[in-house]
Amino acid sequence: MAASGRVAGLRDIVIDTHRPAALARFWASALDDYEIAPYDDEELARSRAMGIDSPEDDPGVMLLRVDGAGPRIFLTFFPEPKTMKNRVHVDVTGDHTTLPTLGAVVVADHDDHVILADPEGNEFRVFP
Incomplete structure (x- = not known):
């Protein structure tokens, strides 16, 4: 156990999705204190090097709290459909x-x- 008595801290909430950019826009609109992480020139160049021409096609989109506090929300491409009730909500x-x-x-x-x-x-x- 860590000296502070804590074992772990919450870093990210990850949501599997067929359309990361579209679902990120939904959650950024739904949550007052979150916004889509900006795409700077370095991030756009990294994406293009991976064959991703547009942020709309990015397989991983991150939402950040506007005040910089955590946790982050990460929307990641997942091809399989949702087939049952959420295990986490x-x-x-x-x-x-x-x-x-x-x-x-x-x-x-x-x-x-x-x-x-x-x-x-x-x-x-x-x-x-």
Whole structure:
């Protein structure tokens, strides 16, 4: 165990997706304090060297908190379809009624929270 008593710290939340750039835009719009990590000239050159001509085709897109705190959200290309309930999900706070305008779908409405699915079917809970 580390001297501080901690064993591990949360670094990233990784979401497998068929369309990383599109799902990154959804989550960047849905979460007030996150934005898509910028593509500087060095990153664009690295991508082109890997045969990726556009950020839209990037197999890994990162969201960063605007205040620089963690965790990062990393959306990565994964070819297989989602076939069952999420084993891990995200809980957020806010107004669930605006999320469908971004592409989310209401799955269930409970007394204290609403379950929605992002545009690729990944479920998450919204608490007021």
